[in-house]
Amino acid sequence: MSGVAGDLLARFGPVAFAMFVVLNLGGILTWVERKQSAIMQDRIGANRASIFGIRVLGLLHPVADAIKMLTKEDFMPAHADRLLFKLAPFVSVFFAFAAFASIPFGDMLRIGGREIELQAVTLNVGILYVLAMLSMGVYGLMMAGWASANNYALLGGQRAAALMITAEVAIGASIMGVVMVYGSLNMQDIARAQGQPLLPHLLGDWVPAWGILTQPLAFVLFLTAGIAATKRIPFDTPEGESEIIGYFVEYSGMKFGMFAMADFLETVVVAGMTTALFLGGWQVPYLQAAGLVFPWGATVSLPHLLVTALQVGAFLFKVVVMIWLLMLIRWTLPRFRYDQAMRLGWMGLFPLSILNIVITGLVLLAVGS
Amino acid sequence: MESGHSSRLSLRQRFYLLEVLTGLGITAHHFFTNMWRHTLHTVLGVKSARGAVTIQYPDERRPYAPRLRSLHRLVRREDGSPRCVACMMCETVCPAHCIYIVAAEHPNPEIEKVPERFDIDLGKCVFCGYCVEACPEDAIRMDTGILEFSSYSRAGMVYTKEMLLALESARPDGTPASPVPIPPDRKPR
Numbered sequence: 001m002s003g004v005a006g007d008l009l010a011r012f013g014p015v016a017f018a019m020f021v022v023l024n025l026g027g028i029l030t031w032v033e034r035k036q037s038a039i040m041q042d043r044i045g046a047n048r049a050s051i052f053g054i055r056v057l058g059l060l061h062p063v064a065d066a067i068k069m070l071t072k073e074d075f076m077p078a079h080a081d082r083l084l085f086k087l088a089p090f091v092s093v094f095f096a097f098a099a100f101a102s103i104p105f106g107d108m109l110r111i112g113g114r115e116i117e118l119q120a121v122t123l124n125v126g127i128l129y130v131l132a133m134l135s136m137g138v139y140g141l142m143m144a145g146w147a148s149a150n151n152y153a154l155l156g157g158q159r160a161a162a163l164m165i166t167a168e169v170a171i172g173a174s175i176m177g178v179v180m181v182y183g184s185l186n187m188q189d190i191a192r193a194q195g196q197p198l199l200p201h202l203l204g205d206w207v208p209a210w211g212i213l214t215q216p217l218a219f220v221l222f223l224t225a226g227i228a229a230t231k232r233i234p235f236d237t238p239e240g241e242s243e244i245i246g247y248f249v250e251y252s253g254m255k256f257g258m259f260a261m262a263d264f265l266e267t268v269v270v271a272g273m274t275t276a277l278f279l280g281g282w283q284v285p286y287l288q289a290a291g292l293v294f295p296w297g298a299t300v301s302l303p304h305l306l307v308t309a310l311q312v313g314a315f316l317f318k319v320v321v322m323i324w325l326l327m328l329i330r331w332t333l334p335r336f337r338y339d340q341a342m343r344l345g346w347m348g349l350f351p352l353s354i355l356n357i358v359i360t361g362l363v364l365l366a367v368g369s
Numbered sequence: 370m371e372s373g374h375s376s377r378l379s380l381r382q383r384f385y386l387l388e389v390l391t392g393l394g395i396t397a398h399h400f401f402t403n404m405w406r407h408t409l410h411t412v413l414g415v416k417s418a419r420g421a422v423t424i425q426y427p428d429e430r431r432p433y434a435p436r437l438r439s440l441h442r443l444v445r446r447e448d449g450s451p452r453c454v455a456c457m458m459c460e461t462v463c464p465a466h467c468i469y470i471v472a473a474e475h476p477n478p479e480i481e482k483v484p485e486r487f488d489i490d491l492g493k494c495v496f497c498g499y500c501v502e503a504c505p506e507d508a509i510r511m512d513t514g515i516l517e518f519s520s521y522s523r524a525g526m527v528y529t530k531e532m533l534l535a536l537e538s539a540r541p542d543g544t545p546a547s548p549v550p551i552p553p554d555r556k557p558r
Contacts, residue, residue: 039403040396044423220386332396333389 010116015101018120021316022100022268029264029323030062036324037331065257072253077149080250084147089251089258092140096265099133102126103272104188106282106312107289110304118282118312119188126187127179130273131172134229137262138164141231141238144259145247156246159338160238163228166345167235170225173353177218177360178211178277191281195288205295208285211278217356219278221349226270227329228345232263234333237341271322279318282311433514433543438498440515440550441489441528442536444508451534453508455482459500467493468500484530491518492526514539517549525552 038045047058106118123129145157182193198209212219228235239246248259286294291301407420424431444452455472473485500509513536520526537547
C-alpha cells in the first residue's frame, strides 16, 4: 500500500478504530448495565426484546430502546431557547466522544514502511486534551439546564457544573503525580513508560511500573473523581432520576437518550483514561516489541503484528474490566447528597491529591539523588 | 453540619473507603457466584443451578398452595349438567352479593332444581370462600388455580354458568388445568 490511499488509511485507520470501539462500547453499555445489575442482584435482567423469537440474551434491548426513543414525541417547552435546547445534547455527546481521541490503544504499528501511532490523535499534551474535553462536556448540561426554561432543570445544570468543577480539580491534581513520575503529558509516552520495570535494582524485571503501583493514592483519587465526572451514581446529584430531577427534565425521545449516552461514553472515557494512566495502557506484562521477555531469562520472539494485536487486545480487556468495576461501584453504593459530594471533592479528594503531589515530589527527589 | 447522627459512625465508617470495599466485595461475590451458576445452567447444562431467583411469570409459575382460593368453578355431574341444585345457599351467604342464581325445574324428578343462570360478578367477589363452605352439594369450588381475570368493563367481570362449568380443577402442583376464560370484551383483536 502506498501513496495517498496509504497515507489516508494510516491517518484515519486509528481514528476509525477508536470511534468504532467507543461507539460500540457506549451503545452496548446499556445492555451491560441491565445485565450486570441483574446478575449482581440475583435477577435475570431484560431479556424479552426479540426479532422473530430470537432474544440473544437481551442484546436486542438497546435496539428496541433506540427505536422507542426515535419514535417518541420530541417535546420542547414553549419558552425554551430553541437553539440551545436543541444543541445541548449534541454538545454533551460530542465532547464525551471526542475525549477518547488521545487515549492510546496500542504501541507504534510498523506496517508497509509506515510508523503509525495507535491513537486517534497524537498530542503532546494528551492528558490536558482529555481533561479539556471532559470539562467541555458540562457546557452541554448547563445549556440544557438553562435552555429548558425550567427552574428544576436550571438547578440540575448548576449542580452538574458544581460537581464537574469539583471532579475536574481532583482529576487534574491527582494526574499530576502520574505526570511527575513518567515525565510526560503525552499519554502514549506515559503508556510506554509503564512498560519499564519498577525499582529494577530491588525487584529486578519482575514488576512493571504500572501507574497503580507507582501512584496508588492517585489511582483511588482519580477513580473517585472520574466516577464523579461521569455523573453516575454515587455522584448523580445532577440527575437523580428517582427523586431530585435534573437538567434533562424537559427532554424526551432521542435527545434524552443522548444525555444518557453521553454518560455511558464518559464511562468509557474514564475507563480508558484509568487504563492508560494507571493500568499500563496497552502494556502486556513481559511483552516487548520483539516478543515475550520473561524475567527468568526465557524469550519468545513474536511477529510484530501479533504483538500489536496482543497489545490492542490487552488495552480493550483492561478497559472492559474497568467498565465492569465502574458498573459494580454504580450498582453498589447509594447516592451522595449534594453537600456530601461537595465535601468529599473539596475537603477529601483535592487536599489528598495535593498531598500526593508533595509526597511524589519528595520520593522522586530521594530516588533521583 | 455536625449532627448527632454522623457522630455515631465509627472512624472506619467515616473513612468510607474500607466500607466501600466491603460493599463491593459483597456485590462482586454475588456477581461471580451467579455468573458461575448461569454458566453451569446454560453452558454445562446443570439445570439445578439457578443464577437468579426470578420466576419468569407467564412462562413459569410459582407453585400455589392447594388451599388457595382462586377462580370459582361449577362442578359437573357425569352427564355434564351442573351439580348445583339452585338452593340459593351461596347467594344468601355471600357477603359481597356477587352471586346471581335463577332456578329452573330439572327434568329428572329426583333432582329438585337446576340453575338456569348462575352468574358470579368477580368485580364484587371478595374471595372469602363462604359459597364453597355453604354449598350442600359440593357444587361450587375455588380450586382452578386461575388468578388472572381482568376485563375492560364491569360487564366483562361477570362470569356466567357456561364459563364456570367449563373450568377444571388445578393440577397437583397448583397450575391451572383449563385455559383462563377470556371475557367477551377482551377477545383478541
